[in-house]
Structure formats: C-alpha cells, structure tokens
Amino acid sequence: MKTLQLFYTVLVFSILTSKTADAVLPVLPILGTAMDVISFGLDVHSFFDSILGDDETQSTPAPVDYDRIINRISERIEMSTETIVFKIELQAYISELRTVALTVKQLLAEMEDIIKAKSKDTREELQRRFRDNFERHKTEMYKVKSLLTFSVDVSGISNTLLSLIANELKCGMTSLEEFQNYYMTLVSDVVALALLNERLSEKSLYNQTLSSWRTAIESLFDDMKVQKNECKGKFFELVTEDFSLINDPSKLFENNQNRYPYRETDVLYLSGSYCVWSLKAYDKILKKVKDNTMTFVLISGEDNAQSITSEQFQKIVSEAKFGNCINDIGKIISFYDVLGKDLVFWLMYPQEQAAGFQIFLDQNSTARTITTESEGTKYTTIVYLRAQEPGTNSTLTTSDFDVKFHEEAVSVDESSGLKTWQLGVIIGGSVLVVIILIVILCKCCCRRRY
Known part of the structure; x- marks a missing residue:
C-alpha cells in the first residue's frame, strides 16, 4: 500500500x-x-x-x-x-x-x-x-x-x-x-x-x-x-469611525471592502474644479473637508437603487450647466421628482480636472455616471438617487442640499501652441505698429494744414 x-x-x-x-x-x-x-x-x-x-x-x-x-x-x-x-x-x-x-x-x-x-x-x-x-x-x-x-x-x-x-x-x-x-x-x-x-x-x-x-x-x-x-x-457606527480615522481614499475604500463586504460603499475624493449637491439629512452620506479637498463615502441600499433609463439620465444631466451649478439645482430636483425619485447626491466636474480626483465605486454601486459635452468641454457627472414612496411627491427644495461649487483654473500646457513670451512679443509688436501708424497719420495731417 x-x-x-x-x-x-x-x-x-x-x-x-x-x-x-x-x-x-x-x-x-x-x-x-x-x-x-x-x-x-x-x-x-x-x-x-x-x-x-x-x-x-x-x-x-x-x-x-x-x-x-x-x-x-x-x-x-x-x-x-x-x-x-x-x-x-x-x-x-x-x-x-x-x-x-x-x-x-x-x-x-x-x-x-x-x-x-x-x-x-x-x-x-x-x-x-x-x-x-x-x-x-x-x-x-x-x-x-x-x-x-x-x-x-x-x-x-x-x-x-x-x-x-x-x-x-x-x-x-x-x-x-x-x-x-x-x-x-x-x-x-x-x-x-x-x-x-x-x-x-x-x-x-x-x-x-x-x-x-x-x-x-x-x-x-x-x-x-x-x-x-x-x-x-453596528455598521454605521463602525464605518463612521473608520471614515474619521482613515484619510487616504484608496485605503479607506479597501478597508470598507474588506470589513463590510455586505454593504456597497463608494469613496469619492475631490480636489480641483467640481460642483456638488449633497442632501443634508441623509445618513448614508459621510463627508469631511481637509484643506482644499473633500472626501465622501456614499452607502448604497434598497432605497437608493437606480431604476430609470440611461436615456432619462442623459436628458436630465444634459440640462445642467457646470457654470450655472447653484442655480440649476431646483430644476434638476424637479426633473427627478417627475420620475418618482429624490436626488441624493450630484457631482459634476470637467474631465480635464480628473487627475485631481480619486473615485472608487463598489462593483454593485448604485451610482450612475454620465458623460456630457458643453461648448467643447467634456464633463463627468455622478448621480445617486433614492426611491420615493409610491404615489407621493418629493418635498425637497434647494435648501435641503449642501451646495459646493469649487473652481480651480485648469493648468495650461505651454508645450503646445504659443508660449507666454511669444504671445508677449506678438502683442508688443502689434502695439508698436499701431503707434507708428498714428505718428505717420499725424504728420500727414500737419503737412496738409500748412
């Protein structure tokens, strides 16, 4: 044997x-x-x-x-x-x-x-x-x-x-x-x-x-x-404690995935130009500000599962203008209300600013991400909704939201196009030409008088 x-x-x-x-x-x-x-x-x-x-x-x-x-x-x-x-x-x-x-x-x-x-x-x-x-x-x-x-x-x-x-x-x-x-x-x-x-x-x-x-x-x-x-x-007590202690967004996301695999949690770290509407009285959003950055943890659940079509999302998101973020919120709330949904969280940012962001979405996240373009600039929008009770209308107003509209200038890559000194030479040369022309015209006018 x-x-x-x-x-x-x-x-x-x-x-x-x-x-x-x-x-x-x-x-x-x-x-x-x-x-x-x-x-x-x-x-x-x-x-x-x-x-x-x-x-x-x-x-x-x-x-x-x-x-x-x-x-x-x-x-x-x-x-x-x-x-x-x-x-x-x-x-x-x-x-x-x-x-x-x-x-x-x-x-x-x-x-x-x-x-x-x-x-x-x-x-x-x-x-x-x-x-x-x-x-x-x-x-x-x-x-x-x-x-x-x-x-x-x-x-x-x-x-x-x-x-x-x-x-x-x-x-x-x-x-x-x-x-x-x-x-x-x-x-x-x-x-x-x-x-x-x-x-x-x-x-x-x-x-x-x-x-x-x-x-x-x-x-x-x-x-x-x-x-x-x-x-x-004890989930909310525990995840809130972790959120207060862990500042690195990637480590925070990894921690949540390992410790709380039974809940879907997303981590959004924002630094740059962005527009955020965040429902104040919603315990499934954790947020903190440090220096010029903001960190959000959004917790998914049955009440904020998505059910509207991509076409509906695209139509509503396309109505929002990045430069008019604060004033657009009431209009967007009303659009979702017609569909029987409450807006919970909205993030819009220029794609060229994406390097300043760290967005970690759970594989079962209820977030919907839409790409739009306005006046030649592409924007990314991330939206979270919650379901309304059947047969009821939302009572949400703009005062129910924290609105953050942070703008930061997009850095210009001078390796392409005209450099600053070249622009200075062109502008200076143009001004000099104009002055010379004025002098010549003045001389001509004086000769005609005499």
Missing part, C-alpha cells in the same frame, strides 16, 4: 496586537454548511472501512479511493498554517483551541501509523492505542462544540468568547469569516477522528455520533450567524 503522508501544522494565536484585519491569510475552502464540515469525516470513515473490512452499520458511504483521501488530507495540511492575532487578554481562552489543535495533530499522526502498518498484529495494536488516546482526550476535544459560547471575564466585563473575538476583530466581516472557517475546519478534523474511533470500536455508534455532530455543527453556525448580525447592526 502506498504511504499516506499526514501532517498537521498547529494554528497558533499570537499576542500583543489587535491589527488582525491587516494579517495576510491564505485563501481557504469555505465550510459553510454542516455537510461541508462532516464530509471529511465521512471520507475518512469510508476509507478505513475499505481497508479494514465490511461495515456492519450499513450507513457508510461508498469507499473513497486512495487519491481522493490523499487530496483531502493535503488540503488540511495547507489550511492549517495561518496565524491569527489577538490581544493578550484573550490568550488564556484562545489557548484552549491550541490545546485541541495539538491533540488533533497527535491523533492524526496515529491515524497515519495505522495506515502504514505492515502487519495485522501491528495494525491492531496501533488501533487500540488510537482508541485509548482518543477516549483519554475526548472531553478536551469535544469542547469545540461549545467553546465559543463559554462566558469569559475580561477587564471586569463578562461576555462569550465569540463576542470578544468579534470585538477584537472590530467586527471586520472578512476576518470573522476567516476565523469561522479556521474554527469549523478544526471541528471537521475532530469529527473525522470521532468517526474513525467509531469504526474501530467493537460496537459502532456511527449513526448516533454523526447525528450528534450534525446538531452541534448547526448550532455553531447559528451562534456565528447571530454574532455576524450583531456586527452588521
């Missing part, structure tokens, strides 16, 4: 920093359902059943071929090498997970030894050793069923370990899902060891064990879902 190489690299939780969201973690297969978690254990049980004899429970799946089980175990090797960082206050509780991981490593090594055994007597002895060690550490390993909901007292505040971890991760959803995937992978390994133990037992309780783990896994997913929903409920 080919040699099955089994290694289990323990996931270690480091300390002294809370910047978990910045850690670079490998991409892991997502374990999102109870069946995903149990499938590895089913493969292990089926594989051992195929090499040890017939299964009397009549419940084992079809035998797994050797290459497939090798691939499954190889995946586990790759996904157990990451490091997740937590503050030192949590280490006493996180170490419980590390203890489980060390035990799993030992038992997987014993599983390897059983497969590599050359004789029946040796294999049976190794099976007895595995079962003894499994029973000795069973209670310790089975803590993964409830460890996340253990009550923990940190700095005088009692909460579940899962809540404390979510707080440590600042409710960053990507980091929470990475932690969930690590944890459920560890649970998956424990399930596989438990099912192997049942296969090696004189009286197998395979069906009962599988059912018990399925129930526990579904409960774990429910606990994690509740925690994620609690985090989502």
Whole structure:
C-alpha cells in the first residue's frame, strides 16, 4: 500500500496586537454548511472501512479511493498554517483551541501509523492505542462544540468568547469569516477522528455520533450567524469611525471592502474644479473637508437603487450647466421628482480636472455616471438617487442640499501652441505698429494744414 503522508501544522494565536484585519491569510475552502464540515469525516470513515473490512452499520458511504483521501488530507495540511492575532487578554481562552489543535495533530499522526502498518498484529495494536488516546482526550476535544459560547471575564466585563473575538476583530466581516472557517475546519478534523474511533470500536455508534455532530455543527453556525448580525447592526457606527480615522481614499475604500463586504460603499475624493449637491439629512452620506479637498463615502441600499433609463439620465444631466451649478439645482430636483425619485447626491466636474480626483465605486454601486459635452468641454457627472414612496411627491427644495461649487483654473500646457513670451512679443509688436501708424497719420495731417 502506498504511504499516506499526514501532517498537521498547529494554528497558533499570537499576542500583543489587535491589527488582525491587516494579517495576510491564505485563501481557504469555505465550510459553510454542516455537510461541508462532516464530509471529511465521512471520507475518512469510508476509507478505513475499505481497508479494514465490511461495515456492519450499513450507513457508510461508498469507499473513497486512495487519491481522493490523499487530496483531502493535503488540503488540511495547507489550511492549517495561518496565524491569527489577538490581544493578550484573550490568550488564556484562545489557548484552549491550541490545546485541541495539538491533540488533533497527535491523533492524526496515529491515524497515519495505522495506515502504514505492515502487519495485522501491528495494525491492531496501533488501533487500540488510537482508541485509548482518543477516549483519554475526548472531553478536551469535544469542547469545540461549545467553546465559543463559554462566558469569559475580561477587564471586569463578562461576555462569550465569540463576542470578544468579534470585538477584537472590530467586527471586520472578512476576518470573522476567516476565523469561522479556521474554527469549523478544526471541528471537521475532530469529527473525522470521532468517526474513525467509531469504526474501530467493537460496537459502532456511527449513526448516533454523526447525528450528534450534525446538531452541534448547526448550532455553531447559528451562534456565528447571530454574532455576524450583531456586527452588521453596528455598521454605521463602525464605518463612521473608520471614515474619521482613515484619510487616504484608496485605503479607506479597501478597508470598507474588506470589513463590510455586505454593504456597497463608494469613496469619492475631490480636489480641483467640481460642483456638488449633497442632501443634508441623509445618513448614508459621510463627508469631511481637509484643506482644499473633500472626501465622501456614499452607502448604497434598497432605497437608493437606480431604476430609470440611461436615456432619462442623459436628458436630465444634459440640462445642467457646470457654470450655472447653484442655480440649476431646483430644476434638476424637479426633473427627478417627475420620475418618482429624490436626488441624493450630484457631482459634476470637467474631465480635464480628473487627475485631481480619486473615485472608487463598489462593483454593485448604485451610482450612475454620465458623460456630457458643453461648448467643447467634456464633463463627468455622478448621480445617486433614492426611491420615493409610491404615489407621493418629493418635498425637497434647494435648501435641503449642501451646495459646493469649487473652481480651480485648469493648468495650461505651454508645450503646445504659443508660449507666454511669444504671445508677449506678438502683442508688443502689434502695439508698436499701431503707434507708428498714428505718428505717420499725424504728420500727414500737419503737412496738409500748412
């Protein structure tokens, strides 16, 4: 029989920093359902059943071929090498997970030894050793069923370990899902060891064990879902805090994409010539001014999903004139009102000023971008709308908007056309010619008099 190489690299939780969201973690297969978690254990049980004899429970799946089980175990090797960082206050509780991981490593090594055994007597002895060690550490390993909901007292505040971890991760959803995937992978390994133990037992309780783990896994997913929903409920508080702390627009956008993938957020950084109309009483717009720049975060939702046609957009946007930005707002509000929409945000700027802007739009953004041309100059306009209640008319007026009309001269590229000194020579020469002509005319007039 080919040699099955089994290694289990323990996931270690480091300390002294809370910047978990910045850690670079490998991409892991997502374990999102109870069946995903149990499938590895089913493969292990089926594989051992195929090499040890017939299964009397009549419940084992079809035998797994050797290459497939090798691939499954190889995946586990790759996904157990990451490091997740937590503050030192949590280490006493996180170490419980590390203890489980060390035990799993030992038992997987014993599983390897059983497969590599050359004789029946040796294999049976190794099976007895595995079962003894499994029973000795069973209670310790089975803590993964409830460890996340253990009550923990940190700095005088009692909460579940899962809540404390979510707080440590600042409710960053990507980091929470990475932690969930690590944890459920560890649970998956424990399930596989438990099912192997049942296969090696004189009286197998395979069906009962599988059912018990399925129930526990579904409960774990429910606990994690509740925690994620609690985090989502804090979204506006969290995204506002990030907005106040992060000034670089590209980093702000990346932060929002990683921490809040369940919400569409756009970042608009403006510096140059632009016209902005921003609805004052709208909590889905965050804005701040620094020096001569403005930064906006616009948060999409069901109420500001777009539904009007490109032709309608083009017609309305074409009515607005960049040089008449402030006075055009009432007319534009009325145009959208006829279509059953409220204007939320409007940005227009000359395309030649685009270098002073950083516009980051989510792939599911509700922004509509239109290009227009007026008197030979091209303009870009970005518009956000919200849906009105059916059968109602907007009560918005120009006083409901903050209007920003900032103009900055477009730099002239003197490498093309006439340079400044050339223009000066031409103008000066023209003036001199005019003076000479005047002098000549005056002389002519004097001669005629005399």
